[in-house]
Amino acid sequence: MPDCSATYETEVEEGQNKRVVKCKFCSSIILTPTTAAFSTFEYDLPVMKPNKDSTSPPETENISYFWAVKDMFTFFNVGFSNTVGNTKYLTCADCEAGPIGYHDITSKMSYVALPRVSHSDPV
Amino acid sequence: MAKTYDYLFKLLLIGDSGVGKTCVLFRFSEDAFNTTFISTIGIDFKIRTIDLDGKKIKLQIWDTAGQERFRTITTAYYRGAMGIMLVYDITNEKSFENIKNWIRNIEENASADVEKMLLGNKCELEEKRQVSKERGEQLAIEYGIKFIETSAKASIRVEEAFFTLARDIKAKMEKKLEASNPPKGGHQLRTSEPQKKPTSWLSRCTLL
Numbered sequence: 001m002p003d004c005s006a007t008y009e010t011e012v013e014e015g016q017n018k019r020v021v022k023c024k025f026c027s028s029i030i031l032t033p034t035t036a037a038f039s040t041f042e043y044d045l046p047v048m049k050p051n052k053d054s055t056s057p058p059e060t061e062n063i064s065y066f067w068a069v070k071d072m073f074t075f076f077n078v079g080f081s082n083t084v085g086n087t088k089y090l091t092c093a094d095c096e097a098g099p100i101g102y103h104d105i106t107s108k109m110s111y112v113a114l115p116r117v118s119h120s121d122p123v
Numbered sequence: 124m125a126k127t128y129d130y131l132f133k134l135l136l137i138g139d140s141g142v143g144k145t146c147v148l149f150r151f152s153e154d155a156f157n158t159t160f161i162s163t164i165g166i167d168f169k170i171r172t173i174d175l176d177g178k179k180i181k182l183q184i185w186d187t188a189g190q191e192r193f194r195t196i197t198t199a200y201y202r203g204a205m206g207i208m209l210v211y212d213i214t215n216e217k218s219f220e221n222i223k224n225w226i227r228n229i230e231e232n233a234s235a236d237v238e239k240m241l242l243g244n245k246c247e248l249e250e251k252r253q254v255s256k257e258r259g260e261q262l263a264i265e266y267g268i269k270f271i272e273t274s275a276k277a278s279i280r281v282e283e284a285f286f287t288l289a290r291d292i293k294a295k296m297e298k299k300l301e302a303s304n305p306p307k308g309g310h311q312l313r314t315s316e317p318q319k320k321p322t323s324w325l326s327r328c329t330l331l
């Protein structure tokens with residue numbers, strides 16, 4: 001897999017998202033600029049593509065780059081899934097594509113996976 | 124960090140199964156996502172941001188997500204709700220008749236001053252219509268609430284409906300705030316003060 005960290009670097013300014021964070025599929029605005037903190041750690045997030053076999057555990061993808069959001073009402077538009085264990089998964093509020101990240105019930109932190117969203121300049 | 128909004132309103136979508144509540148909220152979703160991990164576990168609520176008269180309003184919107192099939196919408200679900208969208212399907216007579224039951228359920232379980240609005244959804248399906256617009260309007264008058272016909276699938280007037288509900292909640296909150304902080308001088312609202320002319324919900328509705 002190509003290392004995408006170099007391209008993400010340009011999205012970060014003073015540790016925050018420099019540009020608008022949008023849905024990759026429908027361009028719904030998820031976060032406005034400078035509202036989330038750049039964060040690097042490893043997390044296995046279920047994949048976005050359709051699951052052929054719904055009985056097996058979801059296929060996951062290891063993600064290392066996130067936008068961390070402390071207060072869920074910081075989001076411009078976002079969907080929260082029902083709770084699975086200690087986690088709610090984040091989706092696009094409009095087209096419901098996801099998971100684009102997750103929310104930890106205990107810490108109340110939300111994390112948007114950088115590879116699952118697009119970034120663009122405010123219009 | 125400073126708050127990124129001025130108001131936070133909790134809204135509920137109520138109505139029979141199949142009236143298109145999910146679509147109302149969340150715009151028409153593509154079938155492409157119907158078999159994903161997310162569609163399997165279901166969505167609990169959504170957060171949306173709107174701009175109302177220069178104020179940033181966060182809407183936290185819950186869908187009953189199938190609970191209504193079992194008529195188990197209880198006090199817990201209504202707790203903290205400031206606005207309720209009552210949704211029926213204009214191509215389904217039964218869903219319209221059930222609005223009365225839903226209003227009773229709300230009266231029994233929700234806070235008395237919750238702001239309500241009636242939505243006749245699926246208005247793009249004119250050829251299958253079973254409930255006339257007039258009957259929707261009449262029911263809304265009966266309960267003293269606003270009414271609008273929407274097409275979530277064709278994205279017709281859905282956003283307006285939410286703006287209207289949010290605007291009414293905001294007005295109610297500001298009125299309350301004013302009442303608890305009366306202007307200096309210590310007197311309450313005097314009868315001599317010019318009264319705001321009440322706007323007819325009908326005349327407003329035509330604007331939508």
